[in-house]
Amino acid sequence: MTLLADPASGLLDRLHGALGAEAVLADEKSRRYYANDIFWQPGIEPAAILLPRTREEAAAGIRLTTEAGLSVVPRGGGMSYTKGYLPDRAGAVVIDARRLNRIVEVNAADLYITVETGCTWEQVAAALEGTGLRTAYWGPLSGHVATVGGALSQNSAFFGSAAHGTVAEAVLGVTVVLADGSLVTTGSGGRIGTKPFTREGGPDLTGLFLGDNGALGFKVAATLRLMRRPEAVGFVSFGFRSIRDMAAAQVEMAPLKVVAEGFGIDRTKVEHSASVNKLMDGVRTLGQVARAGGGLVAGLKDAVQVAAAGTAFLKEHAFTLHLVVEARNAAELDTSMAAVREIGRRHGSEIENTVPKVMRSKPFGPPRGMLGRDGERWVPIHAVFPLSAALEVCDANDAFYATRRDFMARHGIVYSVMTMTVGTEFFLEPAFYWQDEITDLHARTLGEDVVRPWRGRPANETTRAAVAELRRATQELYAGLGGVSWQAARDYPFREVLQPPTLALLESVKRALDPRGLMNPGALGLAATPTLTA
Structure with a gap:
């Protein structure tokens, strides 16, 4: 019998009363499922899983759980492979954010969007369709499943990131449930009578909850900065003899700030990656590329080129680089493409650009x-x-x-x-x-x-x-080598690579926000004294 199911505790009944019985899972099949991530399994089964539908339900669930002395483990879309949403002890309660998926506000005049953190990046993109706007960083390749909250908790990069950085640079403020169940909003949205239009105006409390892997709180909403969608888009790919040549080209292109996103891969990735092979499935992508083209005729022409190219040309090179270039207008795009081509051709050779074309034609599909x-x-x-x-x-x-x-x-x-x-x-x-x-x-x-x-x-x-x-x-x-890793969770080195005063500050913040150490204990290597009660 789990601590949660112990009739003497009454916690299960209290959770049912606060969230509804259908939002509390405690059956063996569910508990076993939530004990795994993409890589690590089997882990410790949680005592229960909560699926709140509102921030108030999330706050109530967390408060009731921590009052009972049980730990809380936040979970988003489930795409992690670093033990970020796996309990570190028996009796934990997982809080699954995926029902918190409303678009709260799209403010085109003030250039921000507020969403609940269970929204996928695909949902965010759909909400902005037709507005001419988007977030600067607008999702990972797994954005069909990956949530906004998961990206904020672990940091994330891909679409838009070459030019605009990670998701953390697009955030204006967040609303977080702390370990005691209190709701806190950061940025200007945390002021009385002020819109959530800026992150500035005092200490940057927003940054505390970005990349924290849920160790400091459970994010229920976020406000992201919007930008005008670039009008001109170009696609270019290059082949290289070595990763060194490819990296040299990427490093030289980066300061130009004209590449929106791109990736370099080796021949092995081409041969073994299901994503690359699926992207280049010409028959299935014909319609997608046609719709993504500047016009029907141009789109169909691109689609025929995709189908004809296949993947064979990628395997002719040890490494290939695939880039999307964005600009405000056609003239600016021509200048930017010329600069990128000059660098790429100096370090390698230009090849068919079908990979970035197809990638942009349907950015969010099953991962x-x-x-x-x-x-x-x-x-x-x-x-x-x-x-x-x-x-x-x-x-x-x-x-x-x-x-x-x-x-x-x-x-x-x-x-x-x-x-x-x-x-x-x-x-x-x-x-x-x-x-x-x-x-x-x-x-x-x-x-x-x-x-x-x-x-x-x-x-x-x-x-x-x-x-x-x-x-x-x-x-x-x-x-x-002086590298920095995201998604630290319970996998990457973190506390051991921090300078002692920096670690001491972080531990002080953790104690202030979570004095009993019940908010995702063990994440970021932050030790907590077990406080489970029978």
């Missing part, structure tokens, strides 16, 4: 890339570095994985790598593919039809442990 082309399990590791360190980091990364080549071959681990620039940062993300069981999380996210061919695969705990060993060694390598 097929969470499994490999043939159903292999997948998990990445990453860090960001100063632009000036990019070439040194690429060399160190190549040398590191050269020494692990036999280890990976022995365990059947396939290694690939992706690079991006995020504002003025160089982003490096190795990923691993291996044979392993398909979990219910994969099946629910992608659909049983997609995973059916591999559903019967047995668990491969030995290789999964080898992948975990590789990831940890990579984390330590990157930290030693």
Whole structure:
């Protein structure tokens, strides 16, 4: 019997009364499902899962849970692979944000949008359709499933990030439930009688809750800055002989601030990534590319080119870089494209631009890339570095994985790598593919039809442990090179890489906001004394 289900505690009845019985899950199947993330399983099963529909219900659920001495674990779209939403102890209660999915306000005049944090990035984009506006950063590749709250909690980059940075730079304010159930709003929205139009005007309390992995509070709403949607968009791709050549081109392009988003991948990624192979499925993308074209004739012409190109041309190069360039008008786009082409051609060679075209034609689809082309399990590791360190980091990364080549071959681990620039940062993300069981999380996210061919695969705990060993060694390598990782949760080194006074300040903030250590304990490496009561 769990602590939550103990009749003497009465907590289950109180939660039912506050949220409704249908918003409180405590059955074995649900508890088992919520004990897994994309990589780590099986974890500790929560005692229950709450699915609040309003910020008031979320606040009541958290207050009742912590009053009973149980810990609270926030969860968004479920795309994490760093133990961010996995309990660190028995008796925890997971708060699933996905029913908090209303668009609260679109203010075109003052250029902001307020949304509940269970909204997916696809929902945010749909709410802005026809306004001529968007957020500067407008979602990850997994934006069909990934939520605004998850991105704010772990930090996130992709669409719009090369020019505008991470999601944290687009946030004006957040509304957060603290461990005692109180609701706090940051930014100007936290003032009396003031719109949530700016983040400034005193200490930046908003920043406290960005990248916190839910260790400081449960975000229920966020206000994001809007910008005019660029009128002109161009697409360009390049091939390179080495990751060093590709990184040199990316670093040189970054200060221009004309690339909206882009990514560099190796040949292995082309061969094994389900996302790349699905993007380049010419037959299925014909209609999408046609609709995304400047006109019907131009769109159909692009679609025919996509179908004809296939993926073969990508495999002719050790590394390929795929970029979307944005501008205010056609003349500015011509200038920007010329500058990008000059840099790319100096370090590599220009190739078909079908990958970025198709990527933009339908940015948010089911996150097929969470499994490999043939159903292999997948998990990445990453860090960001100063632009000036990019070439040194690429060399160190190549040398590191050269020494692990036999280890990976022995365990059947396939290694690939992706690079991006995020504002003025160089982003490096190795990923691993291996044979392993398909979990219910994969099946629910992608659909049983997609995973059916591999559903019967047995668990491969030995290789999964080898992948975990590789990831940890990579984390330590990157930290030693001066890198910074997001999504710290309970996976990446964090407290051990902070200077002692900085760690002491963070721990003081944690104690002030969560004195009993019940808000996602263990996240960010912040230790908490167990306070469970029988």
